[in-house]
Amino acid sequence: MKKPLQVMKFGGTSVGDSSCMRRVVEIVRNASPEGRIAVVVSAVSGVTNRLIEAANQSKAGNETALAVVFDQLRKQHDEVVTTLIHSAETRGRLRSTLHNLFVECDRLCEGTILLRELTPRTLDAISGLGERLCAPIVAAALSELGVAAEAIDATEIVVTDSYHGGAEPWIDMTRARCQARIAPLIKTGIVPVVTGFIGATEEGVLTTLGRGGSDYSATILGAVLDADEVVIWTDVPGLLTADPRLVAEACTIAEISYREAAELAYFGAKVLHPKTLRPVMQCGIPIWIKNTFAPDELGTKITPTGPLNSGGVKGLTAIRDAALITVAGQATQGVPDVLARTIATAAAVRADVFLISQSSSRNDICLVIPSPLAKRTVEALRHEFSPDLVHEKVEHTVFDSAVSVITLVGQNMRTLSGTVARTFAALGQENVNIIATAQGSSDCSMSFVVPQQDMKIALASIHRELELGRLPSNRRPVTAVASQSVIRKYQSEQASAD
Numbered sequence: 020m021k022k023p024l025q026v027m028k029f030g031g032t033s034v035g036d037s038s039c040m041r042r043v044v045e046i047v048r049n050a051s052p053e054g055r056i057a058v059v060v061s062a063v064s065g066v067t068n069r070l071i072e073a074a075n076q077s078k079a080g081n082e083t084a085l086a087v088v089f090d091q092l093r094k095q096h097d098e099v100v101t102t103l104i105h106s107a108e109t110r111g112r113l114r115s116t117l118h119n120l121f122v123e124c125d126r127l128c129e130g131t132i133l134l135r136e137l138t139p140r141t142l143d144a145i146s147g148l149g150e151r152l153c154a155p156i157v158a159a160a161l162s163e164l165g166v167a168a169e170a171i172d173a174t175e176i177v178v179t180d181s182y183h184g185g186a187e188p189w190i191d192m193t194r195a196r197c198q199a200r201i202a203p204l205i206k207t208g209i210v211p212v213v214t215g216f217i218g219a220t221e222e223g224v225l226t227t228l229g230r231g232g233s234d235y236s237a238t239i240l241g242a243v244l245d246a247d248e249v250v251i252w253t254d255v256p257g258l259l260t261a262d263p264r265l266v267a268e269a270c271t272i273a274e275i276s277y278r279e280a281a282e283l284a285y286f287g288a289k290v291l292h293p294k295t296l297r298p299v300m301q302c303g304i305p306i307w308i309k310n311t312f313a314p315d316e317l318g319t320k321i322t323p324t325g326p327l328n329s330g331g332v333k334g335l336t337a338i339r340d341a342a343l344i345t346v347a348g349q350a351t352q353g354v355p356d357v358l359a360r361t362i363a364t365a366a367a368v369r370a371d372v373f374l375i376s377q378s379s380s381r382n383d384i385c386l387v388i389p390s391p392l393a394k395r396t397v398e399a400l401r402h403e404f405s406p407d408l409v410h411e412k413v414e415h416t417v418f419d420s421a422v423s424v425i426t427l428v429g430q431n432m433r434t435l436s437g438t439v440a441r442t443f444a445a446l447g448q449e450n451v452n453i454i455a456t457a458q459g460s461s462d463c464s465m466s467f468v469v470p471q472q473d474m475k476i477a478l479a480s481i482h483r484e485l486e487l488g489r490l491p492s493n494r495r496p497v498t499a500v501a502s503q504s505v506i507r508k509y510q511s512e513q514a515s516a517d
Contacts (some may be wrong), residue, residue: 023247024205025050027216028059028237032254033311034153035064037102042311044160046052046252047210051166054247055205057068057240058168059215060157061233062149063099066092068217070124074145076328077131077135085128093100093121096152124148125208139183143227149213150233158212168210176200177218177239179226186226187220188235192299193218201244210281213240238306242298249299250307251291256285257308257319258290260334260399260487265475268488272333273317276325279333279428280306282464284501285375286383286426287336296321326450332429332438332485337474341373342393343454347383357404358384364403369398373424374457374466385455387468390420422454422473425465427481433462438485 029043046401048054062070069470076085080426096117104110129136141431154170161168172278176196177185204211215233227233234251241249258280261269275283284291290308299306300323309318346361358377361384365372370392377384388396401417427442446453448468456467467479482488 020394023054024057024244025054025380026057026059026237026246026249027239027243028233028251029061030155030251030253030312030314030448031061031064031066033252034062034157035061036511037099039311040103040157040160042314043260044164046311046314047161048164048166051210055208056200056210057211057244057246058157058212059233059240060153060212061215062148062153063095063405064147065093066149066152067230070146070148071142072135073124073128074131074142075471077128077145078137078292079266080132080135082132085132089121089125089128092152092422093117094154094326099156103156104163106163109159113155113159114240114245115389117152120148120151133324137323140224143183143223147217147225147227150216154212154214158210159209161212167208168212169204171201171204171211171405173214173217173236174219174223174225177236178221179218179228181220181224181226183226183262185229186220186262188239188298189221189230192221193239197240197243197351200241202511204245219311229292229294231292234295235298238298238304240293241304242302245302246304248305248307250309251295252309252311252314254310254312255308256288256310256313257318258288258321258334259511261482262337265337265478266335266480266482266488270488272319274322275333276321276430277321277323277436278463278464279430280321280421282428285332285338286428286464286466287338288334301517306380317469317493330431332427332431332432332487333476334428334487335482336426336428337478338373338389338424338426339474340390340392340420341387341422341424341469342401342418343387343422343468343470344393344397344416344418345383345385346404348415360403361386361400365396368392368395374455374468376455376457387422387424387455393418393420420470421471423471424466424468425474425481426464427485428464430463432465440466442481445480446477449473449476449480451480 033043034040047058051057073085073088079500100110100113104113124145127141131141153170158168158170176193176194178189178192201211215236218228220226237249237251257271258275259269259271263269277300279480280291281296282293284293303323305323307318308315352516365386370388371389375386397416397418451469451473454468
């Protein structure tokens with residue numbers, strides 16, 4: 020029988036240095052006798068942030084700071100090569116490959132310095148360098164330990180549209196290229212080590228899938244290669260019932276459905292990229308979230324339907340940095356298609372709308388979006404409605420950037436008796452004011468908006484009231500070692516966001 024095909028994705032902390040990469044190589048080597056494997060890698064931890072810093076320094080014309088960044092990146096990767104690769108011949112080839120990639124990036128930065136302009140296309144090309152540096156190192160390390168491997172640049176196989184900074188894959192073309200380029204390697208026992216996060220247009224122009232997009236890369240490959248499962252190796256033990264920085268009793272969810280996991284990701288769970296599940300939903304491929312540093316822990320399994328008899332709230336998420344935009348005023352009552360135009364305007368500036376509500380009188384429309392997009396969304400809305408409300412003396416579009424969105428995620432939310440009442444009662448006991456709510460639009464989630472300062476106490480009180488810290492069969496405790504890595508991950512991601 021044909022051996023099962025497993026796509027393994029390793030995140031930035033999993034390939035953070037030479038010792039981390041050794042763990043990755045061991046995981047792949049130990050799994051290779053049992054099945055066929057394709058690997059997707061992120062950039063080394065912190066490298067993408069440094070590359071974005073380099074791009075911005077180029078735009079500012081700061082050549083000295085730019086040189087410092089690239090000198091550090093060259094040393095960082097060379098130290099990994101020196102420590103990890105023992106063959107002098109392999110080290111020489113690898114250093115030549117990395118040198119050529121750095122030269123390519125140097126030229127992009129030089130052009131940016133000359134023009135004092137950083138285009139989305141150039142930013143993609145610079146920020147995607149990290150994965151292109153990492154994949155050849157991991158492939159060489161695998162080969163040195165007797166696992167045949169080949170580094171593959173995703174620009175060869177992942178075809179996307181031309182929206183830089185958040186491109187969407189063209190699945191049919193990607194499938195054709197993967198079947199031609201990747202499938203023959205796997206068939207002959209060679210492990211392809213593919214760069215995550217990046218792809219290319221049909222014309223070959225490099226694009227990125229958005230920050231954290233290596234998860235997305237892995238499930239794209241899993242779908243087009245008809246994999247048996249996708250394993251996302253990271254530094255946490257799976258999806259959790261809540262952010263462990265905010266809720267000490269948070270525990271690992273053993274199994275969860277696609278829809279529930281998608282809701283958790285969309286509403287702020289940092290373990291998964293929000294788009295990760297899209298490619299596999301049609302084919303039903305299971306996804307595992309496992310800990311590179313504790314590979315024997317079971318982690319979280321994500322399946323089409325989740326476990327049997329799994330109704331109830333599985334987890335809580337919180338989006339701290341949200342903004343509440345209000346389009347208001349008596350004059351809006353006579354404006355045609357206010358709701359449709361509001362949504363269309365937000366979509367035009369690519370603002371994700373977490374929730375939206377409209378008053379019964381239709382005078383007020385509220386939408387909640389990420390804070391970084393608030394200013395440009397408000398400007399777009401003011402421009403959209405200015406011809407209709409030119410005689411209004413009071414500003415018709417305002418926003419509050421000090422709010423947070425809390426979401427309860429679980430199956431059969433509409434039919435759960437008492438969940439809403441218990442949730443609101445718990446918040447009432449803590450004097451937490453609910454600014455807006457969205458219930459019923461999804462059977463898997465309920466969201467509401469609270470003042471940002473009340474987010475932590477709101478999460479803790481709901482988690483306690485719904486007893487999510489208990490350990491029935493669908494949850495597992497977070498071990499002491501794992502809990503520290505979880506907290507570090509959340510802290511580092513928050514620092515990046517800040």
